[in-house]
Amino acid sequence: MKTKEVVELIGVSQDTLRYYEKVGVIPPVGRDKNGYRIYKDSDLNWVYLVKHLRRAGVSIESLIEFCRLGQLPKDYDIQNQQKQILNNQLGELNEKLETVLNARDLLQYKIDNYDNHIAKINADTIDKDSVERLWEKKLNN
Known part of the structure; x- marks a missing residue:
């Protein structure tokens, strides 16, 4: 091709x-x-x-190393090194994914509750001491 x-x-x-x-x-x-x-x-x-x-x-850098190893003569240790690179990257991606999903859940919570929150602000029923504690919310974590 x-x-x-x-x-x-x-x-x-x-x-x-x-x-x-x-x-x-x-x-x-x-x-x-x-x-x-x-x-x-x-x-x-x-x-x-x-x-x-x-x-x-x-x-x-990780991809270069993975590719370099892939071009070496086939060897069990080399193949394990390649697999370890993939496992390490999967671990990092899973951590990033968890962070993104948590942020998404927080944003969704804020969007879902925005109108109610604004109504309370406009009605003067919220002050600095009565705000919700976002860090204590259990958001699909």
Whole structure:
């Protein structure tokens, strides 16, 4: 598959594809007799994986190391190192996800209760000492 087709299929720019290959986030891509990149399915898998992991916040450094290990001769220890990189990234993403979900729950609570809260403010039934304690709310945590 040519670069233009990969751009359309995976949704990354040509510059991004070149950058990924240059820094070693994906293995080197084969070329045809004219020097144009020809992407195989295994290359597409790398690009797809990297695109989505980058969007989720996985560092370039982690992806470079994962790719570097993937190009070494097959060895149980190397494969375990690759798996550990993935596990570490999954742990980090789960922590970020929990943080985002907690923020979402808090925002949803504020939106759901906004009109009632404003009505109390407008009726002068809330003062500085009678505000709710958001930190004590149990919001789907």
